[in-house]
Amino acid sequence: EVQLVESGGGLVKPGGSLRLSCAASGFAFSAYGMNWVRQAPGKGLEWLSFISSGSIYIYYADSVRGRFTISRDNAKNSLYLQMNSLRAEDTAFYFCAREGQRGTTDPLDSWGQGTLVTVSS
Amino acid sequence: SYELTQPPSVSVSPGQTARITCSGDALPKKYVYWYQQRSGQAPVLVIYEDTKRPSGIPERFSGASSGTVATLTISGAQVEDEADYYCYSTDSSGNHRVFGGGTQLTVL
Numbered sequence: 001e002v003q004l005v006e007s008g009g010g011l012v013k014p015g016g017s018l019r020l021s022c023a024a025s026g027f028a029f030s031a032y033g034m035n036w037v038r039q040a041p042g043k044g045l046e047w048l049s050f051i052s053s054g055s056i057y058i059y060y061a062d063s064v065r066g067r068f069t070i071s072r073d074n075a076k077n078s079l080y081l082q083m084n085s086l087r088a089e090d091t092a093f094y095f096c097a098r099e100g101q102r103g104t105t106d107p108l109d110s111w112g113q114g115t116l117v118t119v120s121s
Numbered sequence: 122s123y124e125l126t127q128p129p130s131v132s133v134s135p136g137q138t139a140r141i142t143c144s145g146d147a148l149p150k151k152y153v154y155w156y157q158q159r160s161g162q163a164p165v166l167v168i169y170e171d172t173k174r175p176s177g178i179p180e181r182f183s184g185a186s187s188g189t190v191a192t193l194t195i196s197g198a199q200v201e202d203e204a205d206y207y208c209y210s211t212d213s214s215g216n217h218r219v220f221g222g223g224t225q226l227t228v229l
Contacts, residue, residue, distance in 0.1 A: 035218065044223035045156075045164065045207050050216075059216045062122040095163075105175050107154055107209065107218075111163040 002026040002110045004096050009115030016086050016119070022079040022096030022112055030054075030074035033099035035108065036081050038092040038117075046092075049081065050099065064090075086119045093117075123147065123212035125221035132227040139195040141224045143208030146189055153191040154209040155184060157202075158223075164207065168193060198228045 008020040022034070036048040049070040050059045058070055069082040079096050093114035100109040125145040133139045143153060152171055156164035166175055168184035171191060181196045195202055208221040 037220075044205070045158070045220040047209075047218040047220055050218060057216070059218075061217065061219075105169045105173070106166045107169075108156075108164070108166075113163075 002098070004098065004110055004112035006094060006096055006112045006115040009094060009117045011118045011120065012086055013121050014087060014119055017082070017084045018086065018117060020081040020083065020094055020115060020117070022081075024077045024079065024096075024098075027098075027110075029077040032101065033057075034070075034072060034079045035097045035099055036068075036070060036079075037095045037097050037108070037111075038090075039095070039114075040089075040092040043092075048094075051079070083117070086117075088119050091117060091119045123217060123219050125153075125208050125210060125219055127206075127208060127221040127224045129222070130225045130227065132229075133198050135200055135228055136197050139198045139202070139226055139228070141193045141195075141206050141208075141226065143191045143193070143210075143221045144189050145191075145208075145210060145219075145221075147213040148186060148189050148191055148210065150213060151210050151215070153184070153186055155182075155193045156207045156209060157204045158207065159204045167206075195226070198226070200228050202226060203228045 003025045005023045033052045051070045067085045071080045095114045096112045097108040098110040100106045155168040158164045171186040172184045183194045
């Protein structure tokens with residue numbers, strides 16, 4: 001069974017930093033691209049970042065480029081999101097989502113349960 | 122940055138047809154996907170590659186795309202279809218993913 005479990009969320013002051021982790025199991029993690037998606041409470045889904053299976057291709061949404069850094073450790077089956085210069089508007093649930101492989105129907109075919117990041121003084 | 126635009130809300134009575142639009146400049150060249158998200162749950166794919174329906178999704182869900190506008194249609198909407206619906210696609214480079222702002226569907 002595919003499982004994605006996020007951790008690392010919490011309360012942080014504006015301007016602070018936080019590192020999120022996503023532990024993957026039940027599939028060949030090193031063969032899949034991965035994404036981070038967030039959802040502010042009561043708001044819509046926002047794609048944040050993608051990293052290819054071998055970390056060669058990395059893309060960011062404009063809203064986080066230059067502040068957030070996506071990375072992965074295939075040996076540890078883990079995905080990370082380093083978040084710096086946090087703002088109140090970064091308050092949200094953060095989800096990792098597996099990128100569906102080419103030829104499959106679902107571009108985001110597995111999701112974690114999310115971890116809450118709250119940016120407040 | 123690239124954006125997909127959806128109406129914030131759509132409301133229909135049970136049995137009526139609900140249509141949710143998604144507009145974006147790259148849609149003539151890029152597929153759109155539609156996700157349903159019920160409160161507190163992970164998104165579920167209901168339409169892929171503009172018009173295709175995954176197995177297990179009721180036939181009342183259909184998709185269409187013409188020019189810069191994609192449309193999700195729920196024919197004979199049911200109360201259980203009440204949810205938020207998001208379109209999802211990429212920019213013209215194919216690199217940057219993007220969700221539409223989401224549409225809250227009310228069926229009552």
